[in-house]
Amino acid sequence: MGSEGFVSCDDAANAGAAPPWPVNTWYVACTPAEIEGKPLGRQICGERMVFFRGAEGKVAALEDFCPHRGAPLSLGFIENGALVCGYHGLAMGCNGRTVGMPGQRVGGFPPIRTYPVIERYGFIWVWPGDPALADPAKLRHLEWAESDEWAYGGGLYHVACDYRLMIDNLMDLTHETYVHAGSIGQKEIDEAPVKTRIEGDEIVTSRFMDGIIAPPFWQMALRGAGLPDTGPVDRWQICRFSLPSSVLIEVGVALAGHGGYHADDSKKASSTVVDFMTPETATSHWYFWGMARRFAVADTALTDTIREGQGKIFGEDMEILQLQQRNLDRYPDRKLLLLNIDAGGVRSRMMIERAIAEERAEPVPA
Structure with a gap:
C-alpha cells in the first residue's frame, strides 16, 4: 500500500467514498457500567445508536431515533424494561417496537432499526452491518x-x-x-x-x-x-x-x-x-x-x-x-x-x- 493510505479520510468521505471501516463484524460498543440503570447514546461506524438493558437484564441496541418526533431516545429513561423517550413518553421495547405511550395508541407504529449485540468478556459488542450475517462465533476468544x-x-x-x-x-x-x-x-x-x-x-x-x-x-x-x-x-x-x-x-x-x-x-x-x-x-x-x-x-x-x-x-x-x-x-x-x-x-x-x-x-x- 502506498503512503496515500495515511492521508486523512475526511475528504474521501465528503467526496462520497465508502466509510473507512468494515461493518459486518463485532465492535466494542460500551462497558456494562455505562448502561447501569440508564440508556447510553453512542455513534459507532457513523450510526447513532442507543444501548440499554431491557426486561430480565437483556442488552439491546436501537437506532437513537424516536419514531414519534425524532428525538434521541438516549435522552430518555428505563421503566419496566422499556426505553421511554424523554420528549413525549413513547416507550420502546428491545425489539425496536413501540410498547406504549400515555393516552395514545401507538401499537401500529413501524419498528425502528435494531442492532445485534453480545455481552461477553466484560464488554458489550455491537454488529453495525447486516444483522442476518451477525454470528456470535465470529467474536474472537x-x-x-x-x-x-x-x-x-x-x-x-x-x-x-x-x-x-x-x-x-x-x-x-x-x-x-x-x-x-x-x-x-x-x-x-x-x-x-x-x-x-x-x-x-x-x-x-x-x-x-x-x-x-x-x-x-x-x-x-x-x-x-x-x-x-x-x-x-x-x-x-x-x-x-x-x-x-x-x-x-x-x-x-x-x-x-x-x-x-x-x-x-x-x-x-x-x-x-x-x-x-x-x-x-x-x-x-x-x-x-x-x-x-x-x-x-x-x-x-x-x-x-x-x-x-x-x-x-x-x-x-x-x-x-x-x-x-x-x-x-x-x-x-x-x-x-x-x-x-x-x-x-x-x-x-x-x-x-x-x-x-x-x-x-x-x-x-x-
Missing part, C-alpha cells in the same frame, strides 16, 4: 477475560482522530522512546530490530531487548510481582492486529538470563495490553484500553496503580494523535513517508481495506 489466572483493569477515551492512526501508533512502538520517555520509553527500543509477519489472521510486529535496565513503569511492575527492579532484564513487545480494529500487545520483562519471553512466571512480569478501537466518524473513535496481567492477580491496589499509569501513557498518545489528525486535515494532499518500522501499520491497513472491499463486492450471479 479472549482468554484473559475469563480466566482466574489474569487480572484486568482499563478505561475509555474518546479520541478525535481516524481510528487507523491509533492502529499505526500501536503497531509501531518506536514512539515510546519519545512520547513516553518518563514511563515506558528507553533508547533500546530504537536500537532493537523490528520484525513484521503474518500469523494466521493476525499482523504481528515484535521487538526483543535483552540485558537492559527496566524503565520506570516496568520497575513498578517488577516490584508488584515481588521481583528485584534494579538489575538487568530481558524485555519484549509483540503487537498483534486483528480485524476489525483491535491490537493486543504482549509485553513484559523477565530477570535477565531466565529465558526472556519464555521465562517461568516466577521470574517475570508479563501482561497483555488491550486496545479496541471503535470508529465513530471518519476522524474520531472510541478507544477502549486496558492491561491484563499474569502476576499478582489478587492485588487490586496494583491493578489501580497500573490503570492510572497506563491511562497517563495513553493520554500522551491521544494528545499527539489528535494533533496529527489536525495536520492531516490541514494538508490533505501531502504524501507521507514510510519506513520499515511502519510495516505493521501498513499491513494492518491493507487487511482492513480487503475486508471493506469484500463487503462491498457485487454478488456473484448463480
Whole structure:
C-alpha cells in the first residue's frame, strides 16, 4: 500500500467514498457500567445508536431515533424494561417496537432499526452491518477475560482522530522512546530490530531487548510481582492486529538470563495490553484500553496503580494523535513517508481495506 493510505479520510468521505471501516463484524460498543440503570447514546461506524438493558437484564441496541418526533431516545429513561423517550413518553421495547405511550395508541407504529449485540468478556459488542450475517462465533476468544489466572483493569477515551492512526501508533512502538520517555520509553527500543509477519489472521510486529535496565513503569511492575527492579532484564513487545480494529500487545520483562519471553512466571512480569478501537466518524473513535496481567492477580491496589499509569501513557498518545489528525486535515494532499518500522501499520491497513472491499463486492450471479 502506498503512503496515500495515511492521508486523512475526511475528504474521501465528503467526496462520497465508502466509510473507512468494515461493518459486518463485532465492535466494542460500551462497558456494562455505562448502561447501569440508564440508556447510553453512542455513534459507532457513523450510526447513532442507543444501548440499554431491557426486561430480565437483556442488552439491546436501537437506532437513537424516536419514531414519534425524532428525538434521541438516549435522552430518555428505563421503566419496566422499556426505553421511554424523554420528549413525549413513547416507550420502546428491545425489539425496536413501540410498547406504549400515555393516552395514545401507538401499537401500529413501524419498528425502528435494531442492532445485534453480545455481552461477553466484560464488554458489550455491537454488529453495525447486516444483522442476518451477525454470528456470535465470529467474536474472537479472549482468554484473559475469563480466566482466574489474569487480572484486568482499563478505561475509555474518546479520541478525535481516524481510528487507523491509533492502529499505526500501536503497531509501531518506536514512539515510546519519545512520547513516553518518563514511563515506558528507553533508547533500546530504537536500537532493537523490528520484525513484521503474518500469523494466521493476525499482523504481528515484535521487538526483543535483552540485558537492559527496566524503565520506570516496568520497575513498578517488577516490584508488584515481588521481583528485584534494579538489575538487568530481558524485555519484549509483540503487537498483534486483528480485524476489525483491535491490537493486543504482549509485553513484559523477565530477570535477565531466565529465558526472556519464555521465562517461568516466577521470574517475570508479563501482561497483555488491550486496545479496541471503535470508529465513530471518519476522524474520531472510541478507544477502549486496558492491561491484563499474569502476576499478582489478587492485588487490586496494583491493578489501580497500573490503570492510572497506563491511562497517563495513553493520554500522551491521544494528545499527539489528535494533533496529527489536525495536520492531516490541514494538508490533505501531502504524501507521507514510510519506513520499515511502519510495516505493521501498513499491513494492518491493507487487511482492513480487503475486508471493506469484500463487503462491498457485487454478488456473484448463480
